[in-house]
Amino acid sequence: MTWCGDRPDPAFEAPWHAQVFALTVALNEAGHFEWADWAARFGTTLKAHGLTKELDGGEDYFNAWLETLEALLIEMKLAEATVLTHMKKAWTEAYLSTPHGQPVKLSH
């Protein structure tokens, strides 16, 4: 395999990687969960995902991160699966109905 070495790569490869990272850090800092608990759960998800493929540390890393956060928030009753599905649908529709170049907003 190749290691990227010391090339100055971006902290986050995609905006949503940064966003899900920031959400998690913000919730931790607000005291909703301990970082050690987060790391243990995240490690479990990574392990489960790594059984079927070798994780590259990029997109699939943050996919595992997102899955862990969704499950944790649902378990803590801070989020509801049905509401998340609804919100995602609303955002999808907003993107599809907003002309290119205009800011995409949720109408709710």
Next chain:
Amino acid sequence: MPHDHDHPHSHLPSDPALRVKALETLLTDKGLVDPAALDEIIDLYQNKIGPQNGAKVVAKMWADPEFHAVMLRDPMPVLRDMGLYGRQGEHMVFVENTEETHNMVVCTLCSCYPWPLLGIPPGWYKSDAYRARAVREPRKVLEEFGLTLPEGQRVRVWDSTAEVRYLVVPQRPAGTEGLSEAALAALITRDSMIGTALAKDAQT
């Protein structure tokens, strides 16, 4: 809904990107997170925190024997004073390379990493390949990084956790006696503080 590609609507983000938007909307609506605070966190980790923080500390350790001793013994009060403490409450441990021992750091659990000193870890640090192999065959991994250690130098691998995170203090290169701390810091790369490289030579 099928649509042709000339349809002039906004570009639809990926599935995970939409799920993150959904999460953010829900948590914002509930008052659990503040979008401005999220932007601040992203700006901090994207633009303000990086290996230059760790390099500054290591350069000072090279230059100042008293500081050096303190950082190896009990670094947390000093890091707090310097504003380089972890907001996740982790404890930092500095491990120093010597002629006898080369140190390298991994997190086999997930990707525990000293954010305040090094920023966000590079992709390879988070990869299964590095996480599994750094422990199993560290010399081989180091060779793939272009680092072949002398046979007599042993490799010690430190497994970071959410509570304890390690930072390697690379050996100070020869011929750097007269350099300022700022000039020394320029020799200390991110990878040298993870232990997958050495500090740069003075004349490069």
